[in-house]
Amino acid sequence: MNENNVLMRIQDLTTNFHTYAGVVHAVDKMTLTVPKDSVVGIVGESGSGKSVTMMSVMRLIPNPPGRIEGGHVWFDGAALGMPDRMEKDGPNKGMVDLLSLPGDAMMKVRGRHIGMIFQDPMVSLNPVLTIGLQMTESMVAHGLATNEEAWKRAVEMLALVGIPNPEERMRDYPHQYSGGMRQRVMIAMALSCSPELVIADEPTTSLDVTVQAQILELMKELKAKLKSSIIIISHDLSIVAGIADKVVVMYAGRILEEADVYDLYEKPGHPYTMGLMKSVPRLDAENRERLVPIEGSPPDLLAPPVGCKFAPRCKYAMNICREQEPPLVTVGEGHRARCFLHHPTAPAVPGFVKVG
Amino acid sequence: METILKVEHLKKYFAINVGGPFARHMASLKAVDDVSFEVGRGETLGLVGETGCGKTTVGRTIVGLYAPTAGTITYCDENLCALSREAMRKVRSKLQMIFQDPYASLNPRMTVGNIIEEPMDIFNIGTMAERRERVQELLRTVGLNPEHTNRFPHEFSGGQRQRIGIARALAMNPEFIVADEPISALDVSIQAQIVNMLEDLQQNLGLTYLFIAHDLAMVKHISDRVLVAYLGKIVEVDESNDIYKHPLHPYTKALLSAVPIPDPRIEMQRQRIVLKGDLPSPVNPPSGCHFRTRCPIAQPICAEQEPELRDMGSGHMVSCHFVS
Amino acid sequence: MAAPTTWQFKEGVTPDAGSFVPAPKNSGELEQITGRPTTYWSDAIRRIRRNKLAVVGFWIIIALFVIAIFGPMVSPYSYEDQDLENTFQSPTLQHPFGTDQLGRDQMTRVMYGSRISLAVGIVCAALNFLIGVTYGGISAYFGGRVDDIMMRIVDILYGIPTLIIVILLTVLFKDKGVSPLVNVFIAIGLTYWLPMARIVRGEILSLKEREFALAAKTIGAPNNRILFKHLIPNAMGPIIVTVTLEVPSAIFTEAFLSYIGLGVSAPVASWGVLASDGTEAIRSFPYLVLFPALAICLTMFAFNFLGDGLRDALDPRLRQ
Incomplete structure (x- = not known):
């Protein structure tokens, strides 16, 4: 048993796709902790690496062209029932690295310990x-x-x-x-199979609104009834709002922000998160305000921008953002953001709660 | 407001084979079943509903991709259903469409320049140089780099492709645009770009939109009035702000309560009206009110009698026996 | 309270006052396309280049064309010149493939035979494009009754074996001064566009429901424009693959017909005729059958390798 109440810890996970045009860094040094009995929402647009991360965890990345280049996926060893493979010491004591498991052992993990729900149920059923x-x-x-x-x-x-x-x-x-x-x-x-972790990859995207509501209600119900942790992947901030305990915002293969669900929506710590919220109309909005879009397109992962990956589309980009990538800094209790605006010398930005 | 488009008792049935692979037994799929509405010049009319409600079929029938089974479509006092092929082609240039999937709606073997130029090419408008000039102008209008005329669609991002589709629709200076789920295939951060662009174009060019979507929040944002459709029928029509505040039809209520709101404080507490069961088959819709099989307030009368679309005052129309 | 944040900067970079001021906006960059231009065909060529067998097949076909066109021209012998003093010679420097029972240079005859084979191949490819593609395209595009009737015709033609057609034509044109090669062409013409029509029909049926075809309709494009400008170019991948796989089959059919005596006949040299003549003397002079047979094999392999390579290269599902 590990002491930290951690079910899974993704550490510096890096997955690349080798195409003729170059190397696509789909997931770049991703680090994420999934506590036991919790729901983690991963939000990101297409190409943000949210699905690739989860496929890497499941070790289902098609190779070639994909390859997990580095990192660890620590999973609670007691839950897996693999005491001989557990780390004996260090911060990951009692955890098993899924990435170093032999193929047949991994097969026993898939489905048994990690269940998966895909976007299109028709494709995943025979x-x-x-x-x-x-x-x-x-x-x-x-x-x-x-x-x-x-x-x-x-x-x-x-x-x-x-x-x-x-x-x-x-x-x-x-x-x-x-x-x-x-x-x-x-x-x-x-x-x-009563898995310890269920990964739901855009479980409602291909469904109609009323059916989506049915499924979300069902998942909420199950969350209360069952002990499994859930990772729910979505491109829509409003879908995870009602179900997740913790939300992670991904962009260009990295985490831009990670926070408790209430914190994220109330005091977003990254211009991208703020932008996402302002760019969708709310059904409960009183009057018709013009939307504030995020300009530009998601970056080309073959030639990502230098420095902060979001800088070219960021309203508040500073000179330093174009030169180097900001670290993921702690800005509050369990709240991390990858933005230089949190630096003490950075200018204040309206609507942006600066800590650090 | 001047009426630009009037749809009366429109029906579109598709013949489908229900006999399995070895037997031929034709039945009709009632995609659109007696739908009437009007669109005023310069307004945005939203059309919402879920899969199978017939919203796409309505849009495609208006631009002439499908021939209606019954009913009339009147555009600027001209009955589109009675026009000859040639005359229809001419009118069509004023009635354009923006498609859902920007990855499928552009011919992958044509350059962007050729795609946008094509309508002018078909109608022999201007010289080659003038057409080139217009293509550049259109690209600038939709915020794309005019130097990219010789690029192919796959080199652009989803949002950029959708703008190419918009530029093509604008090439003939249309008055009326059917936008069939123009943003649902786009990334969230891109959707607002396209919606804002559609709003600006409407302002600058005096366009009229029929905005088809399943995303209620977006429809509410962009539309002046909203039609709610269910299984080939219109169940409610109202100003978009009103329909959110005072929905009358039980289906509209369920639809509104199903839309997630990006705020955990609201979302965690929310009591949803969750509809039971599934959408009935449009080949064999329920008798009487089409919605009755999933309706929380259905009574025996709903199976016997089909409710009419009644005006509840100031243009708020609803088709339900129990709304007064 | 949260853990204190430590800001780490890239080595050698010390942020100064200028680092934390808003960066100049460069709105042009947002809509810039970074990748270099790629087209469907450049992509396909890149992919087929990686397929060694397909490249080998391609060069064999090119070599075949060069030999067919120039070979008989530069050869010191003619395909019909008899040299009765030098019959049945084994391969030598003068006659690298040897000579046949009438002393004709076998190499010149094999080279000449490649002309006939390639002519058959070209006719087959042309008919595939002209009839097969158009027929299948029209059938699928208009659909309904048109499709039903057109496809039933294809089914009927499919039911008639090529051999029967050739025998009928031979009987019909007997003693009318028509070259037997024409029989072969007509027979191939009647049958070899059928698979193409079916394949194109299948492609167009799915393509015509795609949104870009609907978009072409809404901008007022007439039917022929939609079919030939929008739909068929998008079916080009499967069309080309079908042609490269149909051509060797037609060439083989000609060789086979000539072998059993229903195709071209002496003194005209086709690979089938040469193989047939060679078989008669196979025990004593095996090289006579060896070289035409090798030529047939090589051609079949070359086209099939190229066809398979093209199939992989042009399949849209394999695009990344």
């Missing part, structure tokens, strides 16, 4: 197998249950995620389910 077969498969494969037990548990899981007549629906094929129902099945499947 169209020619019944839902029942697909649901019981991983439980049986991980040796957690016999066929009969697995079947019973699958029915329970389907009922838990709100599928009516689960007993009968077990014999149906994926195409007989609607989009929202398929996503519920995916959630049930991800939870069937």
Whole structure:
């Protein structure tokens, strides 16, 4: 047992994609801690590295062209049941580095200890197998249950995620389910082995608003009921607002800001986070104000800007931002931001709470 | 306000095969089922609804991509459905469309210059030099570097591509633009750029928009009035601020409460109206009120009688038996 | 209270007063495209260059063309010159491939045979483009009844074996002074555009639902423009792959027909004829069949390697 109540700690994770045009630094020295029994939201646009980070954790990066170049993914060794692989000493005592596990050991981690929910449930379900077969498969494969037990548990899981007549629906094929129902099945499947961590990669992006609401409500309910930690990846700040305990904002393969959910929305510590919030209209806005967009496009990761990756699009960019990349500095309790505006000599910026 | 576009009792059914791979059994998918509305010159009319509500079909029928099954579309006192092919092509240049997916809506084998120039090329407008000049001007209008005319679409980012699509739509000086989910495929930080640009263009060029989207917050922001559609029918119409404050139709209420708000203090406490079940098939819609199968206040009468779109005062229309 | 922050700066850089002032705005940079221009074709060429076999195939085909055009010209012998004193010579410096039963230089005849093979290939490719692409494109674009009728015609033609067509044509044109090569061309013409029509139809069916095709409609583009300017150029990848795989099959068919005596006949030299003649003397003079057979093999391999390479290079799913 490690003392820190940490379930997973990603440390200096670096994943590159080697393409003919050059090396894409998809994830660059990413460090993130996932406490036990918590929900972490990762927010970022396309190309921010949020999905690649999670695929790296699962070691599902297609190679070539992708390669995990360095770093560690420490996972609670007691939970994995791999006492012989645990660190004996140091800050990561009692943790197991997933990146150094042999392939067959990693296979036992996937699904059993880390469940995954994908964006498009249709792609991740096999169209020619019944839902029942697909649901019981991983439980049986991980040796957690016999066929009969697995079947019973699958029915329970389907009922838990709100599928009516689960007993009968077990014999149906994926195409007989609607989009929202398929996503519920995916959630049930991800939870069937009671994993310690569930990674949900844009779980509601391909769904309609009312179905999205159903799924988010379901996830909130499950969060209260189950002990799993959840990492929810989204491009939308409003989706994680209602469910996450901690939110991480990613951009160009690195964390720009990390904070407790209330802190992040009330006193954002990075111009990018502020920009994201101002650039979307709010349904509860009283009158129609002009949106404040973030100018420009996300950077080309083949030739990222020197210095702060956000500087070319940043309203408040200073000379130093163009020269070197700011470090991720602590600006409050559990609140880190990667911005030079927090430096004591930096000018004050309206609406920006400066600490440090 | 002068009416620029009038849609009356529009129906669009698609014939689909429901007999499986070996049998032919045709049925009609009622994508749009008796829809009527008007758009005033210079206004932005929002059309919201979820998958299968027929919003895209309405837009595509207006610009002439689909022939309506029944009903009329009147544009500036001209019945579009009765026009000859040639006449239709001419009118169409005033009625343009912006597409959803900026990755699919530009021909990957054509340069950006050729893409924007094409409408002028088709209608033989101006000399080659004049057209080049206009392409440069259009690129500047949408905030792109005019030197990039010889680049191919894949070299641009999503937001830039969408602006190329807008430039193409503007090439013929249109009056009416159907924007079919123009921002839903874009990154969050880019969406506001495009929305602001659409607002500016409307101001400067006097455009009228039919803004189709599923994002209620964005529709509320950009539209003057909003139509809410469900399963091929319009269930509610109102000024966009009013519809948020006083939604009348149970579906509109559910839709509004489903939209997440980027504020944890509100979001963590929020009591949502969560709709039960799934969208019924548009091939076989429920009898009476289409929404009744998922409606929290449905009564037996909803299955028997179809509610009419009634005016509740000052243009607030709603189709529900239990709203008064 | 939070842990105190330590600011680390890059080595050798000491921030001064000027570091923390707003940087000058450069709005032009935001819309600048950084990458160098790439097109679909330059990308495809780059990818096919990495495929060694495809490159080898490409150069063999080029060599084949050069030999077909110039080979018979520079050769001191003609393909029909008989030299009855030097029949059945083994390969020597004068006759690198030896001579046949009438003393004709086998190398010149093989080189001449490549002309016929390539002519067949070119006719096949041309018909593929002219008939196959247009036919498939029209069928898919207009769809519905048009598609039904056009595709049933293709099905019917598919049902007739090439061999039957050639035999019928041979009977029909017997003693009419028509070169047997024409029979082969007509037969290939009738059958070899069919797979192309089907492939193009499939491509266009999916392409015509894409938004750029709809966009072309909304700007008032007429049908032929949408089909030939927007849809077919986007199906060019599969079209080219199909051509490179159809051509060797047509060449092989000609060789086969000539081999069984239904194609060109002596003294005209086609690889099929040469192989057929050579087979008769295979026990005593195996080189006579060896060289034409090698030529056929090499051509088949070259086209198929190139075709496979093109398929990988032009497949949009493999683009990164």
